[in-house]
Amino acid sequence: MTATATRGQKKHATEDLRSEEEIAAEKRKGRVGLYLIIPGMAFLALFFAAPVLVLLSMSLYAKPPGAEIGEFVPALQFSNYTTVIAAYWEVFLRSFVFAFIATVAALLIGYPMAYLVAVRLRGRQLMQGILLVLLIAPFFSSFILRTQAWKQILSDEGPVVTVLRAIAILPPDGHLTATAFAVVCGLTYNFLPFMMLPIYANLDRLDTSLLEASGDLYASPIKTFFKVTLPLSMPGVFAGTLLTFIPAAGDYVNASLLGNNRDTAMIGQIIDSRFFKVVDYPGASALSFILMILILALVLIYIKRFGTKELF
Amino acid sequence: MSNQIRRELPRDPEVRALILQAQGLHLSRRKLLAGAGGLGLAGLLAACGTGGGGGGGATATTAAVTDISATDKNVFWANWTLYLDYDDKTKQYPTLQEFTKRTGIEAHYVEDIDGNDTYYGKVQGQLAAGQDIGQDIITLTDWMAGRVIRQGYTQKLDHANIPNIKNLLPALQKVDFDPGRENSLTWQSGYAGIAWNKAKYPKGLRTVSDLWNPDLKGRITVLDEMRDTIGLLMLDDGVDIASAWGDAEFTKATDMLTKQINDGQIRQVKGNSYKEDFISGDAIAGIVWSGDIVQMNFENDDQWEFVIPEAGCTLWSDNMMVPIASPRKTNAEKLMNFYYEPDIAAQVAAYVNFISPVHGAKEAMEKIDPSLVSNPLIFPSDTDLAKAHVFRSLNADEETKYNSQFQTAIGA
Numbered sequence: 135m136t137a138t139a140t141r142g143q144k145k146h147a148t149e150d151l152r153s154e155e156e157i158a159a160e161k162r163k164g165r166v167g168l169y170l171i172i173p174g175m176a177f178l179a180l181f182f183a184a185p186v187l188v189l190l191s192m193s194l195y196a197k198p199p200g201a202e203i204g205e206f207v208p209a210l211q212f213s214n215y216t217t218v219i220a221a222y223w224e225v226f227l228r229s230f231v232f233a234f235i236a237t238v239a240a241l242l243i244g245y246p247m248a249y250l251v252a253v254r255l256r257g258r259q260l261m262q263g264i265l266l267v268l269l270i271a272p273f274f275s276s277f278i279l280r281t282q283a284w285k286q287i288l289s290d291e292g293p294v295v296t297v298l299r300a301i302a303i304l305p306p307d308g309h310l311t312a313t314a315f316a317v318v319c320g321l322t323y324n325f326l327p328f329m330m331l332p333i334y335a336n337l338d339r340l341d342t343s344l345l346e347a348s349g350d351l352y353a354s355p356i357k358t359f360f361k362v363t364l365p366l367s368m369p370g371v372f373a374g375t376l377l378t379f380i381p382a383a384g385d386y387v388n389a390s391l392l393g394n395n396r397d398t399a400m401i402g403q404i405i406d407s408r409f410f411k412v413v414d415y416p417g418a419s420a421l422s423f424i425l426m427i428l429i430l431a432l433v434l435i436y437i438k439r440f441g442t443k444e445l446f
Numbered sequence: 447m448s449n450q451i452r453r454e455l456p457r458d459p460e461v462r463a464l465i466l467q468a469q470g471l472h473l474s475r476r477k478l479l480a481g482a483g484g485l486g487l488a489g490l491l492a493a494c495g496t497g498g499g500g501g502g503g504a505t506a507t508t509a510a511v512t513d514i515s516a517t518d519k520n521v522f523w524a525n526w527t528l529y530l531d532y533d534d535k536t537k538q539y540p541t542l543q544e545f546t547k548r549t550g551i552e553a554h555y556v557e558d559i560d561g562n563d564t565y566y567g568k569v570q571g572q573l574a575a576g577q578d579i580g581q582d583i584i585t586l587t588d589w590m591a592g593r594v595i596r597q598g599y600t601q602k603l604d605h606a607n608i609p610n611i612k613n614l615l616p617a618l619q620k621v622d623f624d625p626g627r628e629n630s631l632t633w634q635s636g637y638a639g640i641a642w643n644k645a646k647y648p649k650g651l652r653t654v655s656d657l658w659n660p661d662l663k664g665r666i667t668v669l670d671e672m673r674d675t676i677g678l679l680m681l682d683d684g685v686d687i688a689s690a691w692g693d694a695e696f697t698k699a700t701d702m703l704t705k706q707i708n709d710g711q712i713r714q715v716k717g718n719s720y721k722e723d724f725i726s727g728d729a730i731a732g733i734v735w736s737g738d739i740v741q742m743n744f745e746n747d748d749q750w751e752f753v754i755p756e757a758g759c760t761l762w763s764d765n766m767m768v769p770i771a772s773p774r775k776t777n778a779e780k781l782m783n784f785y786y787e788p789d790i791a792a793q794v795a796a797y798v799n800f801i802s803p804v805h806g807a808k809e810a811m812e813k814i815d816p817s818l819v820s821n822p823l824i825f826p827s828d829t830d831l832a833k834a835h836v837f838r839s840l841n842a843d844e845e846t847k848y849n850s851q852f853q854t855a856i857g858a
């Protein structure tokens with residue numbers, strides 16, 4: 135509070151010292167800035183706002199009696215929303231639970247890896263380079279093919295299931311594909327780089343002399359991690375969790391390839407089937423819109439609760 | 447698609463660009479929309495456009511299209527994957543080359559259709575607006591063909607340009623979705639039946655109910671095509687799927703499906719990708735398409751056996767149609783006529799392994815591959831055909847209702 139007050143005072147003081155010309159130049163700069171954001175705003179308006187508006191209006195369309203398949207008329211049918219919520223609230227819940235578990239798992243796996251590359255290997259550029267390439271390498275191949283590969287790896291006749299059965303972790307007739315476990319694993323795997331890279335970018339800038347200072351003050355390595363490293367890397371963790379959670383919640387590839395038809399459906403699959411199979415455009419639009427609002431709400435709560443100023 | 451175009455047009459990029467331009471801009475626009483359609487956006491925007499235009503709805507606005515076939519020697523054909531004879535060595539479709547040689551018409555073949563629903567979702571908006579979708583022939587399964595014909599999205603065929611239509615098998619001449627075959631012509635047909643891995647399940651299957659044996663728990667896949675999976679379940683219940691059944695029969699079948707899914711008997715409900723589960727061993731048995739099993743057996747040492755269940759199987763066909771606003775209908779008809787020559791049909795059948803709709807293809811096959819002549823899945827016997835049933839046509843309300851019910855049953 136006091137800091138901002140002094141900063142404000144200082145600003146006033148400097149403003150008084152500036153000449154008219156300087157102030158005019160400042161204003162011009164402001165205008166140029168405005169012009170510069172026009173293309174960006176136009177792009178957003180065209181490719182974000184317009185589709186969202188179309189989505190919103192479509193979600194309220196109604197099906198006239200005796201209509202052909204795919205025939206809907208403009209209306210304000212708010213019951214589209216209550217209908218899909220009643221039918222699919224469980225799927226929404228499941229999608230968020232799956233995305234949450236995947237995000238936590240990706241954090242637990244991704245943080246140590248990012249720490250290793252960014253802090254422990256600092257100065258060893260070759261090793262860092264190799265590991266970073268390995269982290270990014272999965273992006274070079276298709277998302278779907280990688281998920282498909284997991285199906286083969288986890289298949290009943292595959293090595294993983296055979297071993298797990300042999301050591302009695304899985305019952306003899308147990309399987310991994312077509313289970314919720316496989317879906318969450320797929321989500322974790324596929325979005326891991328999105329978790330790791332922001333954390334890496336953050337830890338890369340970590341001032342290691344702070345860790346030494348902490349050690350000099352008799353903090354154990356564990357305490358140093360929780361009192362120094364982790365708090366300083368929170369912006370990276372924050373960005374990583376958002377980048378993982380948001381796409382994971384809306385994902386449908388993992389659930390459709392690795393899931394079953396009983397208890398693993400995610401909302402993306404439902405939107406796909408409402409849109410293409412049932413040809414219920416308003417229902418699919420309503421579901422998409424609800425998903426967007428829910429994610430937005432969850433993210434806002436998250437930002438309010440844990441958000442760091444440096445990020446926003 | 448790009449491969450195809452590149453192959454058939456001159457190598458010189460400038461000449462190629464000119465030719466593409468001359469062919470009209472529809473090509474790039476179509477690709478663009480197809481790409482966006484993957485995100486469901488094009489369809490949505492298009493669908494909105496339709497509704498917004500005063501509630502015109504799904505029925506196409508008919509516009510007079512001038513046929514430019516006489517001057518424009520091209521034909522664009524959208525089909526499913528692995529559905530036309532292909533030479534791996536030359537990377538060409540031999541029968542299409544033959545067609546071009548005979549008629550001078552360049553055929554641009556694309557494997558654009560990977561599902562009836564997704565393809566419909568992609569192009570419905572444009573068809574409803576009476577726009578050219580850049581294809582002169584689209585190939586869709588019976589029920590979807592019925593839907594697009596009913597909605598007025600296709601052009602009437604001029605049978606005078608297709609004299610070979612006389613070779614169409616009698617069983618396929620009178621279909622309820624297109625009486626007199628005025629708008630469509632069969633491309634290939636096939637069965638949905640049951641199959642199992644012979645080594646892992648030596649006792650085999652005879653009926654759909656055999657799939658529910660406890661020793662197959664969690665090793666069954668069924669198709670996500672409602673008419674095939676529910677059709678087989680209804681046949682197993684003794685329902686004649688071609689005649690007027692109602693909600694009770696349908697619900698009984700979906701209840702059975704839900705039960706088997708919830709009990710863990712059915713591992714997954716899948717489209718074309720069920721083949722991978724068969725090959726990986728995750729699935730030992732299931733409801734499958736006949737031609738797939740022929741192809742899989744060819745590539746994987748004859749591991750599976752397909753049978754028509756005792757209660758009967760479903761018979762489906764994919765149908766060639768000329769979409770509304772296609773300006774090359776005559777070229778499209780010439781292509782259809784070409785594929786109804788028995789020799790050509792036999793060449794296709796030897797590659798795709800589905801049932802050929804062309805009378806005389808069996809005799810022509812003797813010269814190409816005598817071993818296939820006796821394959822009942824390519825040239826079915828009369829007793830097999832007697833056990834094959836076509837799922838009756840549904841009206842718009844029924845289709846929405848049953849689709850929704852089926853999607854809910856399979857948890858999607």
